Amino acid sequence: xxxxxxxxxxxxxxxxxxxxxxxxxxxxxxxxxxxxxxxxxxxxxxxxxxxxxxxxxxxxxxxxxxxxxxxxxxxxxxxxxxxxxxxxxxxxxxxxxxxxxxxxxxxxxxxxxxxxxxxxxxxxxxxxxxxxxxxxxxxxxxxxxxxxxxxxxxxxxxxxxxxxxxxxxxxxxxxxxxxxxxxxxxxxxxxxxxxxxxxxxxxxxxxxxxxxxxxxxxxxxxxxxxxxxxxxxxxxxxxxxxxxxxxxxxxxxxxxxxxxxxxxxxxxxxxxxxxxxxxxxxxxxxxxxxxxxxxxxxxxx
Amino acid sequence: xxxxxxxxxxxxxxxxxxxxxxxxxxxxxxxxxxxxxxxxxxxxxxxxxxxxxxxxxxxxxxxxxxxxxxxxxxxxxxxxxxxxxxxxxxxxxxxxxxxxxxxxxxxxxxxxxxxxxxxxxxxxxxxxxxxxxxxxxxxxxxxxxxxxxxxxxxxxxxxxxxxxxxxxxxxxxxxxxxxxxxxxxxxxxxxxxxxxxxxxxxxxxxxxxxxxxxxxxxxxxxxxxxxxxxxxxxxxxxxxxxxxxxxxxxxxxxxxxxxxxxxxxxxxxxxxxxxxxxxxxxxxxxxxxxxxxxxxxxxxxxxxxxxxxxxxxxxxxxxxxxxxxxxxxxxxxxxxxxxxxxxxxxxxxxxxx
Numbered sequence: 001x002x003x004x005x006x007x008x009x010x011x012x013x014x015x016x017x018x019x020x021x022x023x024x025x026x027x028x029x030x031x032x033x034x035x036x037x038x039x040x041x042x043x044x045x046x047x048x049x050x051x052x053x054x055x056x057x058x059x060x061x062x063x064x065x066x067x068x069x070x071x072x073x074x075x076x077x078x079x080x081x082x083x084x085x086x087x088x089x090x091x092x093x094x095x096x097x098x099x100x101x102x103x104x105x106x107x108x109x110x111x112x113x114x115x116x117x118x119x120x121x122x123x124x125x126x127x128x129x130x131x132x133x134x135x136x137x138x139x140x141x142x143x144x145x146x147x148x149x150x151x152x153x154x155x156x157x158x159x160x161x162x163x164x165x166x167x168x169x170x171x172x173x174x175x176x177x178x179x180x181x182x183x184x185x186x187x188x189x190x191x192x193x194x195x196x197x198x199x200x201x202x203x204x205x206x207x208x209x210x211x212x213x214x215x216x217x218x219x220x221x222x223x224x225x226x227x228x229x230x231x232x233x234x235x236x237x238x239x240x241x242x243x244x245x246x247x248x249x250x251x252x253x254x255x256x257x258x259x260x261x262x263x264x265x266x267x268x269x270x271x272x273x274x275x276x277x278x279x280x281x282x283x284x285x286x287x288x289x290x291x292x293x294x295x296x297x298x299x300x301x
Numbered sequence: 302x303x304x305x306x307x308x309x310x311x312x313x314x315x316x317x318x319x320x321x322x323x324x325x326x327x328x329x330x331x332x333x334x335x336x337x338x339x340x341x342x343x344x345x346x347x348x349x350x351x352x353x354x355x356x357x358x359x360x361x362x363x364x365x366x367x368x369x370x371x372x373x374x375x376x377x378x379x380x381x382x383x384x385x386x387x388x389x390x391x392x393x394x395x396x397x398x399x400x401x402x403x404x405x406x407x408x409x410x411x412x413x414x415x416x417x418x419x420x421x422x423x424x425x426x427x428x429x430x431x432x433x434x435x436x437x438x439x440x441x442x443x444x445x446x447x448x449x450x451x452x453x454x455x456x457x458x459x460x461x462x463x464x465x466x467x468x469x470x471x472x473x474x475x476x477x478x479x480x481x482x483x484x485x486x487x488x489x490x491x492x493x494x495x496x497x498x499x500x501x502x503x504x505x506x507x508x509x510x511x512x513x514x515x516x517x518x519x520x521x522x523x524x525x526x527x528x529x530x531x532x533x534x535x536x537x538x539x540x541x542x543x544x545x546x547x548x549x550x551x552x553x554x555x556x557x558x559x560x561x562x563x564x565x566x567x568x569x570x571x572x573x574x575x576x577x578x579x580x581x582x583x584x585x586x587x588x589x590x591x592x593x594x595x596x597x598x599x600x601x602x603x604x605x606x607x608x609x610x611x612x613x614x615x616x617x618x619x620x621x622x623x624x625x626x627x628x629x630x631x632x633x634x635x636x637x638x639x640x641x642x643x644x645x646x647x648x649x650x651x652x653x654x
Contacts, residue, residue, distance in 0.1 A: 036453075139327075140334035143636050145594035148612070149338070152628045155616050156342050228457055235459050236598050240613060255462055262465055263473040270469075273462030281457035288453075 030293045037289020043282025051098040058092035062249045071265045082267045084258065090267065093249035094275045100250045101279065104165055104234045105227050111169040112226075113219050116176020121211050123177070124184025125203070135181065138174045146171040147233055154242045161250075164243040168233055172226065179222055183215040221294055225287035228280040235276050251276045328640060333385065335632045339625040340384050344377075393626035398618050403626035407608060411630070412501025413483060414600070414607030417527055418592040420504075424531025425538050426585060432535070433542025437550065438569060448539055455536020460529070460595055464602035467529050479522035481604035488518050526603045530595070534588040541584040542577065549573040579650040586642035590635050 009026070013019035031037050050057060059078070066087035074082040081090040123134035153167035187193060188211075196210055237243035238252025246253060251272040258268030351368045359367070368374060372383055387393070393403040436448040472480045479485060483503055484492055492503065496510045504523065507516040549555065550573055558568045596609030604610075608627060615623035 136330060137334070140331050140338075143331050143632070143639060144335065144338070145590070145631050145635050147594050147597060148628050148631050151597060151612070151616065152339070152342050152624060155621070155624055156345055232457075232459050236461060239459075239461050239598065240601070240616075242616075252459070255459075255465065259465065262469055266469050269462070269465050273459060273466070276459045276462065277454075277457055280459070281453060284453055284457050 027293045031289055034289045034292060036285050037292070040282045040285025040287075040289060043278060044286055047098055047102065047279055047282065050095055051102045054096050054099050058089075058095045060089035060092040062088065062093045062096040063247055064088065071261065071268070073265070074267050074271075081271045082265075084254070084268050085261065088249075090254075090271050093254060094251065094272055097249040097251050097254065097272065097275070098279075100161065100244055100248060101231060101234070101276075104161065104168070105230055107165045108168050108172060108230045108234075109223050109227065111165070112172035113176045113223055115169070115173040116178075117180045117212055117215060117219060119173070120177035120180025120182075121184045121207050121215065124181040125188055125207055125211060127188075131181075134177075138177045141171070141174040142178075144171065147236060150233060150237065151240070151242065154237060159242045159245060161244045161248075164234060164237050167237070168230055172230065175226070176219055176222060179218050180212075180215045183218055184211050187211060187214050217294055221287065221291050224283060224290055227283040228287070231276060231280045231283065324640065324643070328636065331636050332633065335629060335636070336385050336388055337381065339629050339632075340381050342628075343621060343625050344380075388629065393629060394622035396615070396623045396626075397620045398615070398623070403623050404630075406623070407611065407627060407630050409501070410606060410608050410611040413503075413605060414593060414596045414609060416502040416504060417523060417530065417599075417605060417607065418589060418596065420523060420527035421530035421592050422534055422585065422589045424528060425534030425588060428531070429535040429538030430542050430581070433539040434546055434569060434574075436539065436543045437546035438565075440547065445543075448543065452536040452540045455533050456540075458533070460533055461598040461602055463529050463533075464526065464599050467525050468602065471525055478525045479518065481602075483519060483522055483605065484515070485518055485522075488515050491515065526599060526605065530592055530599060533595075534592060537588050537591075538581075538584060542581060545577045545580050546573060549576050579646060582645045582649065583642045586638045586645075590638045593631060593634060 005025075007018065008022050010018065010022065013022055031041070059080075066083075068087065069079070069083055070085055070087040072079050072083040072087075074080065076082060079089050079091070081094070084090055084093070119134050119138060123131040123138075149171045150164075150167040153170060154163055157163035157166065193206060193210060196206055201209070234243060235250075235252030235255070238250040239256045241253070241256065244250035244253055246257070254272035255269045255276075258265070258270075258272075261268050351364055351371060351373065372380055375383070391404050393407075395401065396403050396406055399406065432448045432451075436445040439445055468480070471478045482489075492507075492515060496506055496512060496515065498506050499509055500506055503519040504516060507513070507519060546569075550569070555568060555573060558572050559565075563572075593608070596605075596607055597612055598609070599605070600607045600609035601613055608631065612624055612627040612631075615621075615627065
């Protein structure tokens, strides 16, 4: 263990792998000193674990209805967070719903940055007219209200989890394009890119192999910070009935189904809302911490 | 000497003219892009626009006549040109549900949204700016931590859920505020008939008419949604104010002012604040635009008859012209706010002129 630590913090690493792992180690040490970031990491970690073991952790079948046990309050024996209007166990539904949230977040986290990286690196690398046109398109998308655009798209595509993901991804890529373009501009004229070009590498190879990797760190921070927003938009679409469809236990949908009982059976809406809040808080805390670690300029002094 | 200053003034006018021209061109391209997007969405929608007008039992002739009238036999680019031309004249099509022009309907719904978002932004600025300044002047203190955590909560909370909880606590349990809607139902009819509607914003109209009983009732209804939305925008504004202020307070002119013996409140609120205001304008405009957009979710909760309710109701009635018209309007307001903040930025900051 001690040897590993010494190896990781070696000021003169003997291989590229060692240097890279050493960087991660130093970053981790900095992140660990920030209690808010650590709690964010804990929340996101807990979400991953809960989603992975959802069928084991959920005390009941999230879809099993029992009309004799409907709208039971929290702390009822057997139903820790109470039951909803169909007598389904709310805790089990929240636990299972974590999978849906993670699924949406994961898909958006893959597709939106991919699109943004593609547009941003191409615009930055070629410059000139390509850049002007692509960035104009990006600006147009940025000028749109995200939620309303997603709403209109879902209205066209029809409600459902995949369409919600698509609508969110279509509205989420422009910031990534901006970030990627800025990073590309800083490396475009550097010597190592010129060297690769002189060796005869084609444009796709230069962009994919040498430009994209330099953009990745800033894009990853952006993704983490964005995830909270994605969760909130997805929940909003679910709440409006345009995202995931019943009877699936999506958190936004659960809030909306509890609205009818708000004043008498408050827990039906409150519990899934708490889940959304905690998870999105977790991503925000982690994103903030990551930014402080990876980009010391913006760290609060 | 007089000659050179004359020519420099001339070149400045020319520079401003060029800037305004580029700005307008950008605006035009952005709006065109917005229209292209809604146009494309409208064309791929699985609802047949002809069928929704003539009905299921129309004959082929009737169907074809309606199709011709809508211009659906023209090539795509021509249809788009017609769409843009109509939109430029304020024609966003007709609502399928009511047969009324979409823009007229929106004009009726919009003041309610505007009133809510404006009041919320006022709350957000009045609380958010002092909170951000407080946090920036005492970094690491308890006040700073509290502001940071309140901000993070505001960032992370689903606003529609916050609305439900607010209704549950302040209306259902405590009874401190009016419930959903803009007025008690008893006042609703009175408002329609006895109040001259100058602006469509209840607080302003009732005040202008001297109906303070109605004003008080309307205030009890708007205070909860405006307060909750104000909290969300406060989260954003306080956080940005803090970081702008921290940045300013590290500058040398601040040290100079302090060395001169200037009182600290003057250093912060007069000297630093003037420079913080510049980027803060953009932040406030953005949070305002965000509230207009968020109205889609919050208005459902509070039964608030605004633009957001209009769009969502149209959505569920498959009234696509109304949905897309609403999207165009919100998008255009978004673009306008962005541009306005750009212009204000130049007015406040001489370096950006």
